[in-house]
Amino acid sequence: MRSVVIESPDRLVIEQRPLPEPAEGEVRVKVALAGICGSDVHIWHGHNPFAKYPRVIGHEFFGTIDATGPGVDPARLGERVSVDPVVSCGHCYPCSVGRPNVCTSLQVIGVHCDGGFSDYACVPARNAWHIPDAISDRHATMVEPFTIAANITAQLKPTPDDIALIYGAGPMGLTVIQALKGVYGVKQVIVADRIAERLVMATNNGADKVVDNSHQSLEDILNKAGIRPTLIVDAACHPSILQQAINLASPAARIGIMGFSGEPCTITQQSLTSKEISLFSSRLNSNRFPDVISWMAQGKVDPEKLITHCLPLEEVQAALTLFATDQRTCCKVLLQMHN
Incomplete structure (x- = not known):
């Protein structure tokens, strides 16, 4: 599979990697679309203090579950999902008061661990949120930005x-x-x-x-x-x-x-x-995916108003550059993975 890897600051490659297998409690997502965020650009250029290299970037992504790990209901196969990048321990003080976004051992998908600028990504099953049919693929990719x-x-x-x-x-x-x-x-x-x-x-x-x-x-x-x-x-x-x-x-x-x-x-x-x-x-989101999915399903927000560009994965460097440099005509850029 293809993965966008930041090997070190200012060094981006599209790498061929083996298809990952989901571990216990995980699902594998066949990524359809991923959104570009400023933090992706910052990791590329070495300006994100939280990033570890090498790193597959991307924390805004949508796709379909195509494999389940042990302990995950296989009925989830084929489910359309958006992925919450916040991975928390569930038992520290912030987690106990409903603020997993500042967990003492916080891991952010696409920053601390590999993300969604890839044909496939394995993520915790609890982080893969079901997307109803009323929400389009493009809009489902925008759930994470609206959780901010x-x-x-x-x-x-x-x-x-x-x-x-x-x-x-x-x-x-x-x-x-x-x-x-x-x-x-x-x-x-x-x-x-x-x-x-x-x-x-x-x-x-x-x-x-x-x-x-x-x-x-x-x-x-x-x-x-x-x-x-x-x-x-x-x-x-x-x-x-x-x-x-x-x-x-x-x-x-x-x-x-x-x-x-x-x-x-x-x-x-x-x-x-x-x-x-x-x-x-405010940092990231604290379990706000259900809220935003409900907003979109009810038509209370319109993600289409932010999406200005959609480019194929092969043009990721041009897409990142466009996002970083064109603040006049560019707002949100999506990367197309699978149709």
């Missing part, structure tokens, strides 16, 4: 009366827009970005107001409009954003942080505690 939005919004608990501000109209920001509008019914969602084309995408995904803050002050624009956001999501992931978000926020607001920057971030306690602002951080 599901995770942060579950913490922030949006209400229809919230005034939401989202920094960043990349894939993460767009999924959050759709969740806020389609799932939680938030009446006012404002999106700030520095790329005009991304703001068009934000509008197409449901944003009520967009702000190009490349040459104008977001603070001035919101202040002139008398807008004090009650819910803010940083999906742009720059360390300078948090203090501005605190300054802009309404008293008693909630702020969600999705970034992984290692750069220092300076905030004042006074600006935070004087408004009694709640801060939330």
Whole structure:
């Protein structure tokens, strides 16, 4: 079978590997489609501190179960599944309180262990989630990206009366827009970005107001409009954003942080505690696959609005480069494995 392997930073090969056999408690997935994420690009270029090499990348993927390991019901053969990349121990403190995404021995498929940019992948059976016929293959591949939005919004608990501000109209920001509008019914969602084309995408995904803050002050624009956001999501992931978000926020607001920057971030306690602002951080997802599958089945979110490109596995390097460099026309890139 073909596997996309990052042998070491900046060294990507498509390698022929033996067909894997599922171990106890595992299923083998014949991968149909896989999505490209920024973390895949970071692993390729050696910028992901969690990755181990060599590594088959890819943590957003969909396919069909074609083999089952010992202890797995063989009736699952032929089942259409999307794979949750979060592999947890189930017994540490985070797991015991329903947060397996920060398990003390966390393994992420495609980062710590081999992922879905391959013709076949073996994964724990409990991580392979059944996809109903009402959800297309393309949309099923997008379940994992939407779980990122599901995770942060579950913490922030949006209400229809919230005034939401989202920094960043990349894939993460767009999924959050759709969740806020389609799932939680938030009446006012404002999106700030520095790329005009991304703001068009934000509008197409449901944003009520967009702000190009490349040459104008977001603070001035919101202040002139008398807008004090009650819910803010940083999906742009720059360390300078948090203090501005605190300054802009309404008293008693909630702020969600999705970034992984290692750069220092300076905030004042006074600006935070004087408004009694709640801060939330979010990593991956904590058992949000059933939520997102339900959202898609009910038509509450539309993954098609994010998918801009689909390329064959053989063109993976071009696909990764496209995703990394073309922020104006490219949003979500899918890799086609099997038909």
